[in-house]
Amino acid sequence: MKTLIKNGMVVNSTGTVSADVLIDGETITAVLAPGSTLLGFDIESNVDTVIDADGKYVIPGGIDAHTHMQMPFGGTEASDTFETGTRAAAWGGTTSIVDFVVQYAGESVLDQYALWQQKAASNCAIDYGFHQILSDVQDSSLIAMDELLKEGVSSFKLFMAYKGVFLSDDGQITKAMQKAATNGSMIMMHAENGSVIDLLVQQAIAAGNTSPLYHGLTRPWQAEEEATHRAIMLANLTGAPLYVVHVSAKQAVAQIAAARDNGQNVFGETCPQYLYLSLEENLGAPGFEGAKWVCSTPLRSKAEGHQHHMWQALRTNDIQMVSTDHCPFCMKGQKDMGIGDFSKIPNGIGSVEHRMDLLYQGVVESNISLERWVEVTSTTPARMFGMYGKKGVIQPGADADVVIYDPHGHTSIGMPEEGRTKTHHMNMDYSAWEGYEIDGHVDTVLSRGKVIVDNNEYIGAKGDGRYLKRSLSQYLI
Ligand code: URP
Ligand code: ZN
Ligand code: ZN
Numbered sequence: 001m002k003t004l005i006k007n008g009m010v011v012n013s014t015g016t017v018s019a020d021v022l023i024d025g026e027t028i029t030a031v032l033a034p035g036s037t038l039l040g041f042d043i044e045s046n047v048d049t050v051i052d053a054d055g056k057y058v059i060p061g062g063i064d065a066h067t068h069m070q071m072p073f074g075g076t077e078a079s080d081t082f083e084t085g086t087r088a089a090a091w092g093g094t095t096s097i098v099d100f101v102v103q104y105a106g107e108s109v110l111d112q113y114a115l116w117q118q119k120a121a122s123n124c125a126i127d128y129g130f131h132q133i134l135s136d137v138q139d140s141s142l143i144a145m146d147e148l149l150k151e152g153v154s155s156f157k158l159f160m161a162y163k164g165v166f167l168s169d170d171g172q173i174t175k176a177m178q179k180a181a182t183n184g185s186m187i188m189m190h191a192e193n194g195s196v197i198d199l200l201v202q203q204a205i206a207a208g209n210t211s212p213l214y215h216g217l218t219r220p221w222q223a224e225e226e227a228t229h230r231a232i233m234l235a236n237l238t239g240a241p242l243y244v245v246h247v248s249a250k251q252a253v254a255q256i257a258a259a260r261d262n263g264q265n266v267f268g269e270t271c272p273q274y275l276y277l278s279l280e281e282n283l284g285a286p287g288f289e290g291a292k293w294v295c296s297t298p299l300r301s302k303a304e305g306h307q308h309h310m311w312q313a314l315r316t317n318d319i320q321m322v323s324t325d326h327c328p329f330c331m332k333g334q335k336d337m338g339i340g341d342f343s344k345i346p347n348g349i350g351s352v353e354h355r356m357d358l359l360y361q362g363v364v365e366s367n368i369s370l371e372r373w374v375e376v377t378s379t380t381p382a383r384m385f386g387m388y389g390k391k392g393v394i395q396p397g398a399d400a401d402v403v404i405y406d407p408h409g410h411t412s413i414g415m416p417e418e419g420r421t422k423t424h425h426m427n428m429d430y431s432a433w434e435g436y437e438i439d440g441h442v443d444t445v446l447s448r449g450k451v452i453v454d455n456n457e458y459i460g461a462k463g464d465g466r467y468l469k470r471s472l473s474q475y476l477i
Contacts, residue, residue, distance in 0.1 A: 001025060001048050003449060007034060008053030008404065010394050012060070013375035021058055022047070023400040026448035030396055049451075051444060053404045059374050060394050061095025061126075061401030061447065062356045063381035066245060066269065066323030069099050070119060074346030075337060079328045079427045083462050085352055086125040088425040089326075090452050090460060092353035093442040095401035096391055096468060098129040098381075100157060104165070105136040109144035113153065117467070124465030125458075126447050127401070129385070131155040131188060135165075137172035142179045152469030154386050155186040157245065160227045161194035161296065170234065177240035184472045186385070187235065188243045191227035191252065192219060192297055201343050212290030215342045216279040216298040221249035221306075224297050228252040232259045232266055241265035241476050243384065246325045248274040248297040250309035257318040265476055267384065268319040272358040273349050273432070275310050275322075275367075278302040291335040292432055294345040295325065311367040314376060321380040322359055326352035330429040350426045356403070357411050357438040364439045386471035400449040409441025425458075 003023040010019040010031060022030040022043060030038070037043065044050055069085040071078040080088065082099075089097055101116040103109050109132060120128055130153050134141050137158075145156060158173050159166035168176070173189075180187045200218035204210075209217075228244055232255060235242035244256055247268045259266040273293070279301045282293040293299055300306035313319040327348025329335050338345030351358070359377050362368045368376070382392025390399045414424060414431030424431055445453035452460030 001449065002046070003049045003051065004043055004047045005051045005053050005058055005402065005404065006044065008056050008058035010058045011370055011374050012394055013371050013379035016370060021394060021402065023446070023449050026400055028394060028396055028398045028400050031394060051404065055408060056443060057405040057407060058394060059403050059405055060378045060392050060398070061403050061445065062093050062377045063096045063387065063391055064089060064094045064324050064326065064352055064355060065098040065321070065381040065385050066325045067097045067099045067352055068327040068348065071100070071102060071327060073327065073348070075344070076329065076334050076346050078348060079330050079334065080326070080350065081427070082120045082123040082128070083125070084427040085326065086128065086465055087458060088353040090125045090445055090447065091425045091442070091458060093356035093403040093405065093445055094126065094352060095403070095445065095447045096127045096129070096387070097352070098131055098385055101130050101132045103133055103135055109134065109141045110147060113148060113151070120467070122463040125452065125460050125462065126465045127468050128465050129387070129468035129470050131157050133157045133166065134176055135159070135168060137168055137176045142175065145176070145179050145185060146183055149183055149185055154470050154472050155188055155243070156180065157188040157190065159190040160231065161190060161192040161197055163194050163198055167194050170230070174234055174238060177234055177238035180241065181239040184476065186243050186473050187240050188245050189231045190246070191224060191231050191244050193223040193227045196223045205341060205343060210341050212288065212294055212338070212342050212345060213279070213284045215294045215345065216283045219296060219298045221251050221300065224249040225251035225255060228255040232264065235266065236264055241473065243267045243269065245269050246271050246274070246297050247319060248300050248306060250306045253309065253313045253318055260318070267475065269321050269323050270310050270314065270319050271323060271325045272351050272355055273299060275307055275362070276358065278307060288336070288339055291338060291345045292331065292430055293349060294335070294338070294342065294347055295327070295349045296347045311362065315368055315372065320376070321384060322355065322376045323381070324351040324355050326350055328426055328428045332429055349432045350428045351432060353424050353426055354413055354433050356442060357413070357440060358433070358436070360405065360440045361438050383474040386473055387468060388474050400446055402446040403442060404444040406441045406443045407439070409443065411438040411441050413438065
């Protein structure tokens with residue numbers, strides 16, 4: 001099966017050119033000057049399908065390197081399964097995810113990995129890989145880190161918060177980092193000071209401050225900055241590379257930037273919610289509404305300028321990439337467990353479908369360039385997590401994960417259409433992005449050469465997605 005995408009503007013992180021893209025089977029075989037012939041043959045009449053991308057961008061499929069499909073968490077389970085969540089991702093121009101295998105204290109890391117492989121197998125609409133969460137870093141967990149590397153799991157997430165659930169103490173973190181320093185894997189860190197947060201939460205509840213706003217107020221930026229600094233110091237001590245997930249505070253960004261300036265292999269990820277949403281407007285919404293935006297790290301104050309600073313950091317490469325931390329819960333039956341006690345609201349926001357659009361709006365509003373859009377949503381995730389070459393770029397030899405994006409199109413997020421209660425495809429009964437208007441539109445999505453979304457229709461199938469056996473990060477030497 002040969003496909004020609006003609007007349008488009010091919011956008012890679014390195015630049016934008018008018019070009020035709022030739023696909024053979026699952027692979028891009030040529031990027032050609034528009035209207036080129038091959039050995040005298042007219043290409044168009046020698047392919048099975050021609051897609052006209054005139055006036056549109058042709059970009060590498062999005063890679064969301066931080067999702068939690070059907071994750072057991074907060075006394076419930078994230079509402080998107082691997083099937084519904086990856087389909088929603090495809091709708092939004094994301095063609096690969098890296099999800100998290102969960103290990104709670106006492107569980108076997110390798111057993112959990114096998115379980116997550118089972119959950120995802122034959123269910124995904126797009127390609128998927130795994131990071132491994134480690135909670136109590138047992139001796140067997142350290143052995144498992146080597147074993148998992150052979151399986152293509154080259155990154156391990158640790159938590160400095162959620163005592164009794166995920167939290168690893170500093171000694172456990174140091175042990176895992178020592179292993180990462182020797183086997184070349186990446187340590188990912190949820191950097192918030194859990195003890196401080198637990199105390200502030202207890203005090204708030206005891207004082208009768210139970211509304212969702214207090215989720216944010218009891219997880220102050222100081223708790224994020226301190227933990228980020230501590231994680232950086234432990235990484236410095238051990239020589240492990242460190243990737244700080246869901247960075248929301250400008251002070252944490254400054255810690256990451258300082259470590260990078262110091263020559264350390266430290267990286268930072270932010271999420272759309274920290275670029276657009278805020279403590280005042282969202283977490284502080286009337287009544288229990290703010291529960292829709294309870295996630296950790298929390299949304300930060302707009303008055304303090306965190307969002308503005310985050311866009312700047314994305315532009316200057318103090319922050320390297322944008323994932324969603326997709327962890328959706330419905331209001332009814334899930335988030336409402338926290339009515340009267342914000343600490344019982346399951347933590348998480350669903351955005352996997354909207355990341356490419358929301359970040360494109362950053363191009364429209366001159367927060368980032370077109371090429372930086374591709375870089376932070378696709379190319380850097382591919383490089384950071386050992387997928388580059390196959391993923392994250394439009395070039396010969398790459399998987400034909402391609403999105404045709406229309407800059408003249410429009411996307412209304414979460415607005416009800418006739419006969420439908422929602423316009424998004426995530427398994428959520430609300431949208432965290434209700435009312436957001438995007439000056440662009442995902443027209444066509446190809447996953448390894450197969451068109452899976454076209455003209456507002458999903459035409460892929462459950463099980464199209466393949467497991468991504470990842471290599472080590474390309475940013476490490
Ligand atoms: O609120 C969040 N972030 N939920 C998902 C779990 C995590 O910490 O990434
Ligand atoms: Zn986290
Ligand atoms: Zn997460």
